[in-house]
Amino acid sequence: xxxxxxxxxxxxxxxxxxxxxxxxxxxxxxxxxxxxxxxxxxxxxxxxxxxxxxxxxxxxxxxxxxxxxxxxxxxxxxxxxxxxxxxxxxxxxxxxxxxxxxxxxxxxxxxxxxxxxxxxxxxxxxxxxxxxxxxxxxxxxxxxxxxxxxxxxxxxxxxxxxxxxxxxxxxxxxxxxxxxxxxxxxxxxxxxxxxxxxxxxxxxxxxxxxxxxxxxxxxxxxxxxxxxxxxxxxxxxxxxxxxxxxxxxxxxxxxxxxxxxxxxxxxxxxxxxxxxxxxxxxxxxxxxxxxxxxxxxxxxxxxxxxxxxxxxxxxxxxxxxxxxxxxxxxxxxxxxxxxxxxxxxxxxxxxxxxxxxxxxxxxxxxxxxxxxxxxxxxxxxxxxxxxxxxxxxxxxxxxxxxxxxxxxxxxxxxxxxxxxxxxxxxxxxxxxxxxxxxxxxxxxxxxxxxxxxxxxxxxxxxxxxxxxxxxxxxxxxxxxxxxxxxxxxxxxxxxxxxxxxxxxxxxxxxxxxxxxxxxxxxxxxxxxxxxxxxxxxxxxxxxxxxxxxxxxxxxxxxxxxxxxxxxxxxxxxxx
Amino acid sequence: xxxxxxxxxxxxxxxxxxxxxxxxxxxxxxxxxxxxxxxxxxxxxxxxxxxxxxxxxxxxxxxxxxxxxxxxxxxxxxxxxxxxxxxxxxxxxxxxxxxxxxxxxxxxxxxxxxxxxxxxxxxxxxxxxxxxxxxxxxxxxxxxxxxxxxxxxxxxxxxxxxxxxxxxxxxxxxxxxxxxxxxxxxx
Numbered sequence: 070x071x072x073x074x075x076x077x078x079x080x081x082x083x084x085x086x087x088x089x090x091x092x093x094x095x096x097x098x099x100x101x102x103x104x105x106x107x108x109x110x111x112x113x114x115x116x117x118x119x120x121x122x123x124x125x126x127x128x129x130x131x132x133x134x135x136x137x138x139x140x141x142x143x144x145x146x147x148x149x150x151x152x153x154x155x156x157x158x159x160x161x162x163x164x165x166x167x168x169x170x171x172x173x174x175x176x177x178x179x180x181x182x183x184x185x186x187x188x189x190x191x192x193x194x195x196x197x198x199x200x201x202x203x204x205x206x207x208x209x210x211x212x213x214x215x216x217x218x219x220x221x222x223x224x225x226x227x228x229x230x231x232x233x234x235x236x237x238x239x240x241x242x243x244x245x246x247x248x249x250x251x252x253x254x255x256x257x258x259x260x261x262x263x264x265x266x267x268x269x270x271x272x273x274x275x276x277x278x279x280x281x282x283x284x285x286x287x288x289x290x291x292x293x294x295x296x297x298x299x300x301x302x303x304x305x306x307x308x309x310x311x312x313x314x315x316x317x318x319x320x321x322x323x324x325x326x327x328x329x330x331x332x333x334x335x336x337x338x339x340x341x342x343x344x345x346x347x348x349x350x351x352x353x354x355x356x357x358x359x360x361x362x363x364x365x366x367x368x369x370x371x372x373x374x375x376x377x378x379x380x381x382x383x384x385x386x387x388x389x390x391x392x393x394x395x396x397x398x399x400x401x402x403x404x405x406x407x408x409x410x411x412x413x414x415x416x417x418x419x420x421x422x423x424x425x426x427x428x429x430x431x432x433x434x435x436x437x438x439x440x441x442x443x444x445x446x447x448x449x450x451x452x453x454x455x456x457x458x459x460x461x462x463x464x465x466x467x468x469x470x471x472x473x474x475x476x477x478x479x480x481x482x483x484x485x486x487x488x489x490x491x492x493x494x495x496x497x498x499x500x501x502x503x504x505x506x507x508x509x510x511x512x513x514x515x516x517x518x519x520x521x522x523x524x525x526x527x528x529x530x531x532x533x534x535x536x537x538x539x540x541x542x543x544x545x546x547x548x549x550x551x552x553x554x555x556x557x558x559x560x561x562x563x564x565x566x567x568x569x570x571x572x573x574x575x576x577x578x579x580x581x582x583x584x585x586x587x588x589x590x591x592x593x594x595x596x597x598x599x600x601x602x603x604x605x606x607x608x609x610x611x612x613x614x615x616x617x618x619x620x621x622x623x624x625x626x627x628x629x630x631x632x633x634x635x636x637x638x639x640x641x642x643x644x
Numbered sequence: 645x646x647x648x649x650x651x652x653x654x655x656x657x658x659x660x661x662x663x664x665x666x667x668x669x670x671x672x673x674x675x676x677x678x679x680x681x682x683x684x685x686x687x688x689x690x691x692x693x694x695x696x697x698x699x700x701x702x703x704x705x706x707x708x709x710x711x712x713x714x715x716x717x718x719x720x721x722x723x724x725x726x727x728x729x730x731x732x733x734x735x736x737x738x739x740x741x742x743x744x745x746x747x748x749x750x751x752x753x754x755x756x757x758x759x760x761x762x763x764x765x766x767x768x769x770x771x772x773x774x775x776x777x778x779x780x781x782x783x784x785x786x787x788x789x790x791x792x793x794x795x796x797x798x799x800x801x802x803x804x805x806x807x808x809x810x811x812x813x814x815x816x817x818x819x820x821x822x823x824x825x826x827x828x829x830x831x
Contacts, residue, residue, distance in 0.1 A: 109810075163813045436818075496818040503814040510812075515689035518787045521768040522691045522699060 075320040077313045079450045080305040081483045083239050083403065085278060090362050090370035091242040095250055097374050098361075098387060104146055104172045104378035105157050105414040106132065111206040112213050113139030118170060124151045127181035129355050132170045135201050141214040142204045144355040145172055146376035148179040160381070160399050160416055164409030172378070183353035193219070193265050196350070203349035204356040204417075209233060209309075209339030210400070212418040215346060218338065219265045222331045229319055230268040232259055234275045234282070234340035235302060235309035238401030241421040243360040244340050246372045248275070248282035252289035255340055258347030260295060266336055270298070272318050273340070276308055277301040306403065307481040311337045313450050325451075325477040341420075361415060363388035365398070365423035375415050382411040385422050396425035403482040437490035445484035445494060451477050455484035455494050462501035467508070470501045478502075536603055543595040551588050679708045686727045688719045691767035692789030694741065699767065707732070715739050719788070747788040747803040753778050755800035762792035762801060 108116045116133030120126055126145040133143030149172045156166035186199060197216035207213045221227045232255075236244040248255060263271050273290075275283050286299045302308050302317050312323045315335050323330055330336060341359065348354045357377055364370035367388035375384050381397050398405045399419055407425060423429075445455035453474055461469035475498055484494040612620070683704040690700070695716035697703040706712045707728065714728040715737040722739055729736040751762070751771075758776040763769075770786045773779030781792075781801075792801050806812070 159810065161810060161813075162815075163808075163810065165808065165810050165813060167810055493818050496815070499815040500817050507812070507814055511688075514787075515687075517785070518689040518691065518768045519684075519700070521770070521785065522689070525767060525769050 073320075074300070074302060075317055077308075077316040077450050078452050079448045079483060080307065080313075081448050081486050082304070083306055083486060085304070086240045086364070087242050087245070087278065089240065090364040090372060091245050091279075093369070093371035095246050095360060095372045095374055096387070098376065098379065098384060100147060100174045100176060100178065101376070101379045101383050102174075103152065103380075104149075104174065104376060105169045105380065106143060106146065106172065106378035107157070107159050107167055107169045107414065107416055108133040108143055109159075109167050110143060110212060110377070110417045111141045112211060113137065113141070113217075115168070116140055116143050118154045118168065120145075120151050120154065120170060122151055122153045125149070125175075126151055126172060127179050129181045129183055129357060131202075131355075139214060139217055140201075141206045141216075142202050142355070143170075143377075144204055144357050145170075146357040146378050147172070147174045148177050149174040158410045158413050160408055160413040160419060162406045162409070169378075169414070185351055185353050188261075188350055196261070196265060200346060200349060203354075205342065205345050205349050206356070206417050207339055208341035208345060208359060208417060208420070210404070210418055210420065212416075215338070215342055218329075218331070218336055219262065220331075221266050221336075222329070222334075225332060225334050227266045227268040227331070227336065228270070228334040229315075229336075230259075230263055230266055230271045231314060231318055231335060231337045232271070232273040232297075232340050232343060233309055233311065233314055233337050234273055234279075234286070235314055236279070237276060237304070237306045237309035238403055238405075238421075239306075240364050240423055241362050241401050242364075243362045243372050243420050245279045245282045246362075247341060247344060247360050248279070249285045251344060252285040253292070254347045254351065255286070255344045256289045256293050256295060256297070257351055258343030258345070259297060259338075260293070261346055261350055262336075262338060262343060263295075263297075268334075268336070271296070273297055273299045274302050274308075274314050274318050275299060276304045278304045306483065307450055307479070310450065310479055310481060312479070325474055356417060359415070359417060359419070361419060362421040363424075364421065366391050366394045366426040366429050367424045377417060378414045380412045380414055381408060381419075381422055384415060385424060388424070390424040391426065393426045393428065394424040395427065398423040398425050398430075402430070403486065404480060433491050436492050439490055439492060442489060444487045444489060448483040448487040450481060450483060451479060453478060455498075458501070459492060459494050459497050462497040465501075465504070467501055467505050470498075471505065475501055475505075532603065536599060539599045540596060543599065544592060547588055547592050547595070551584060554584060677705075677708055680704045682731060683707050683728065686720070686724055686731065687717060688724065688787075690719045690787035690789045692719060692787065692791060694718050694789075713737060713740075718743060745805045747790075747805050748783050748786045749781050749788065749790070749792055749801050750804050751779055751781055752800040752802070753780060755798050757798055757800075759797055761795035761797065765791045765795045767791060 108118060114136035116136055118132065119134050120130075120132045125148070126132060127148045128145060130145045131142055132145050132151075135142045152171040152173050154168065154170050157169040157171065158164060159167045159169075188196070191199065197219055200216045200219070201214060205215045207215060207218075234244050234248060236242070259271060259273070273286055275286065277283075283299055283301055290297045290299060300318060302314070307313055308317060311330065314337060315321055315323055315330060319335065321333060321335060323333065323335075327333065345356045345359075349356065358374050359377065360372050361375045361384065362370075362372050363385055367385070367390045369389050371388060373384065373387055381399070385397060396407045397411050399408050399413075400406065400421055402423065405421070405423065439456055439459060441456060443456065445459075446453070449455055457473050458470050458475055458478070461467070461473065462475070478498050480495050480499060482495050485492070485496075488494060680701070684701055687700040687704060693699065695703045695712075697706055697712075703712070703717065707714055714732065714734055715725050717724055718739060718741040720728075721743045725739060726736055728734070756773075756778050758773060758778055760773065760775050760779070762779060763771045763773055767789060768785055768787055770782045771779050771792065772782060788803065790803060793803070
């Protein structure tokens with residue numbers, strides 16, 4: 070089957086350096102001395118730990134429960150004892166810590182009871198849930214939980230399911246070796262995705278520098294009688310970007326504002342994700358290991374199947390790094406980063422470790438001013454204008470960077486690669502993006518604080534007027550009472566008209582003075598009562614009998630414990 | 645005669661235009677002061693009163709009236725001063741007080757006696773509690789204004805700098821590292 074291929078704009082051709090590591094077969098990495106499994110390994114919510122220090126766990130046992138829909142579970146990569154659940158360094162540019170489960174392997178590698186589910190009886194929602202519970206996330210780099218991509222957008226027919234096996238970054242060969250050695254399981258995994266999404270066609274895009282992988286995939290597709298087309302795409306970085314691969318294979322252009330490509334009837338999965346999905350569905354195995362390329366400044370570059378949580382420096386030893394190695398790059402040389410702490414663990418998205426040395430990656434000459442040559446704009450696969458973005462990001466004019474669509478930038482590094490002035494353009498864009506996000510968070514917090522402040526003012530104002538009204542009412546009632554009393558007194562005086570005037574006179578003289586005093590006291594008491602009412606909590610007014618009983622019980626217990634009077638508890642003991 | 649006609653035409657024109665302007669001023673009347681709103685949008689809404697005004701809005705009003713300087717808001721930082729200067733066309737001035745990192749108040753719940761004084765002081769209702777019950781601070785709502793510190797009779801509230809985590813970590817501005825050049829041999 071012949072496919073017409075399209076071209077995406079820009080792109081670069083860095084030296085691929087893939088032959089370093091693609092000659093040897095995948096090796097099972099030995100058990101490391103200890104495993105540090107970060108709980109947060111995918112986009113979305115932070116999984117909650119479900120094990121405690123000292124607990125024995127089996128291989129494949131759940132250790133982190135998915136938190137919310139966009140999150141994936143985390144499992145113990147081998148059997149052993151949980152040493153601690155604590156903050157440990159994560160493979161991240163910042164070198165910051167996150168919550169990890171540290172496991173000491175017992176060497177037995179004992180599996181928890183597991184087996185394939187009966188997929189025929191499972192609904193699509195069940196399968197999504199199953200994949201989430203088995204921790205399957207995108208292994209291409211971003212780590213998006215796979216189940217979140219397995220629902221087609223309603224009313225948009227799914228046209229193409231694309232399997233991304235381009236692997237365009239230099240040095241990395243983990244997908245290449247996976248396809249050469251385990252093509253059958255990959256194809257079965259793709260079939261699961263196909264059954265879920267029901268696309269009109271399934272295309273597996275492989276860069277044409279991997280002929281063995283293409284042959285292996287074609288053989289596996291033919292052997293299973295599937296109608297998937299394995300397409301060789303021209304080698305051009307970044308052909309493995311989802312939007313670029315969609316463009317190359319289908320000619321469709323993904324709008325910058327589109328959140329999910331499913332909205333235009335295309336869905337893309339990494340080839341490793343398809344394999345992991347089949348390990349889960351066909352064998353009941355959660356995602357606890359992955360293929361990692363060990364390459365760069367090493368004697369024996371090759372691919373290993375490493376357990377999630379293996380410390381990077383320990384894993385890299387398998388490839389025998391040269392003595393002048395001075396760091397580890399996680400990911401490829403274009404988008405990867407030098408890990409700040411080499412004892413950071415392998416996570417689900419760690420596809421490659423490159424031993425860094427100055428011989429292999431000579432230090433960059435100092436950054437020079439932008440000469441406005443436009444080379445970056447010609448290289449940008451998203452047709453952005455990196456030089457414009459650079460000026461505005463450098464000037465911290467973030468509104469302008471957004472006008473120039475900074476959020477369409479995929480940080481592929483093509484612009485930095487071609488810049489004759491060696492400007493670290495991508496770093497400026499990352500800086501601008503994270504500043505914009507931080508400002509949005511701050512703005513949201515400020516808006517919330519403002520509404521809360523305004524509401525508090527409104528509430529205080531309302532309470533004040535309510536109190537004033539109550540007082541006015543009480544005063545009016547008092548005045549009415551006083552008037553009534555005065556009238557009664559006058560009437561009594563009228564009735565006792567025949568009584569001696571001399572007796573009556575002092576009474577009348579005393580009464581108004583006393584009445585005024587009494588009224589003043591009563592008004593003060595009413596005010597005090599109103600104040601007390603205003604200050605007191607009102608949630609004990611209408612209680613159900615059970616609540617009243619519970620409160621009485623608590624009071625009784627407090628009496629027994631001798632803390633009936635809260636006032637006494639706050640008194641400090643005399644020394 | 646001509647001159648009278650000219651005067652009449654000009655007078656008529658003046659009446660028509662005046663009526664149009666008068667109508668427009670009623671029809672398109674702007675409620676409130678748009679400048680105050682713009683200033684308020686720049687202020688950080690901590691409601692801390694460090695500027696000497698009881699809240700961000702009174703401060704914004706004072707700035708709009710030209711009664712006070714634009715450098716009185718420490719939580720807004722130098723960047724806030726810069727943005728106010730850009731908006732108002734005033735000169736940038738150094739901040740009156742020190743710029744502090746973002747903080748959050750923490751109540752030591754063992755010492756709290758439940759007096760509700762901090763609850764009354766909190767401008768954004770970020771403290772939960774009742775009389776003679778332990779109080780606690782909703783960290784997400786706390787603006788770090790420190791207004792709850794002085795009223796506390798047992799001094800059980802302290803401020804903590806919000807630590808850098810993976811959630812609030814930011815990429816740094818790329819800086820050119822200046823390294824000492826290798827010593828050149830004299831020619």
